[in-house]
Amino acid sequence: INWFPGHMNRARNQIEEAMPDIDLVVEVLDSRLPYSSTNPLVDELRVGKPCIKVLNKADLSDPKITKLWIEHFEKQDNTHALALVAEDHKQSQKLIQLIKNIVNQSEDKKTNIRVMIMGIPNVGKSTLINSLAGRYIANTGDEPAVTKRQQMIDLKNGVVLSDTPGILWPKFENFHSGYRLATSGAIKNTAMEYEDVAMYALEYLSKAYPEALMTRYKLEVLPESGESLLDMVARKRGCIRSGGKVDLHKAGEIVLHDFRSGKIGLLSLETPEMMVAEEIIAEELI
Ligand code: GTP
Missing domain, CATH: 3.40.50.300 (P-loop containing nucleotide triphosphate hydrolases)
Structure with a gap:
């Protein structure tokens, strides 16, 4: 729909x-x-x-x-x-x-x-x-x-x-909610760029579940930004196009598939505490 x-x-x-x-x-x-x-x-x-x-x-x-x-x-x-x-x-x-x-x-x-x-x-x-x-x-x-x-x-x-x-329809008004819904697969893959969604997810998971992420992708360090994280996963998983360019789309697919099937671990994308903080920020913006 x-x-x-x-x-x-x-x-x-x-x-x-x-x-x-x-x-x-x-x-x-x-x-x-x-x-x-x-x-x-x-x-x-x-x-x-x-x-x-x-x-x-x-x-x-x-x-x-x-x-x-x-x-x-x-x-x-x-x-x-x-x-x-x-x-x-x-x-x-x-x-x-x-x-x-x-x-x-x-x-x-x-x-x-x-x-x-x-x-x-x-x-x-x-x-x-x-x-x-x-x-x-x-x-x-x-x-x-x-x-x-x-x-x-x-x-x-x-x-x-x-x-x-x-x-009922998903709520799109909150930036974070849109990304979390896309991470879970509730918003169709075509509605958002795989890479962007995967970067968002990686950035969150690297803070909330660093060990699980490092274990899954055999990472020794966790860079701050989602972009660097996705780049690292791509290299680890051999997502390289002919010509040597890193294939972030492919890496994004891997990350989202792993998340949705529980392969990274038992993970939650939000806590009640986080939501209180986000709602306060949203109200201040209005
Ligand atoms: P709409 O028909 O779009 O309104 O979706 P729905 O809410 O009826 O969801 P549906 O039952 O079609 O489930 C969506 C997907 O989630 C399917 O691939 C289900 O197999 C999967 N799913 C549902 N419940 C569970 C669960 O408890 N655990 C897991 N791992 N997957 C589930």
Whole structure:
């Protein structure tokens, strides 16, 4: 999906229309970038209904940082948080249990709890829906935006998933968020230059996870700038064009592929603390 204002309005209206029938919202986030992979509209559109923030792809993120994010979300009003790996049926069943605990705390035993799964493209909504249902329902894919309008799904365990696709657009207004989303693969590869994204990622990882980076690419030192880092990785990996010129595009592909498949290690791109600082800076700029 290209997010034009018309698409955004339609998505928003559909969610608003469906919300009165919903008992609980599940927002799927990428646990490596919970701030950048959220759309703040979720908290506005859920109009006070309980929400579980699912920190998905927990097999790729730094468990210590993910724990901090859980604590961060649990402090928010009417909000719960759970880290998981969407494909894992056992883990998705924990989500069902949590949904039931939350809804049945506030109301008399509900028989069919209506849940809307929300989130930006590529965070794993379809994977989670399939795993919850224990069968293939939603399309999944590596490229963003394959979730089509879904059928109403009765999980036959007391939980019903809404047929409204709660797909929202990623937020582009923050420079860092754009790069982190691109690093994770949530923004299509064509939308940003591989080299630029890889340089951004390397610069961050060299500060947050220096050992992991040095080990993966057999580096003895870590230069400050992303450009020098990418150049070094290119040389180490033999990304040299005929004529001896360094192929930064190829090196960028390697770095991003390694990051996305967890080959550098279990890594997170942002912490709750960093986000507070970034939001203060953003406010000062306005
Ligand atoms: P749209 O259809 O674009 O809205 O995306 P979506 O949110 O439905 O995401 P989808 O389920 O298609 O997953 C996107 C990619 O992430 C796929 O390649 C999935 O295999 C992968 N993925 C989903 N969950 C996990 C997870 O827990 N761990 C890992 N490593 N990959 C996951």
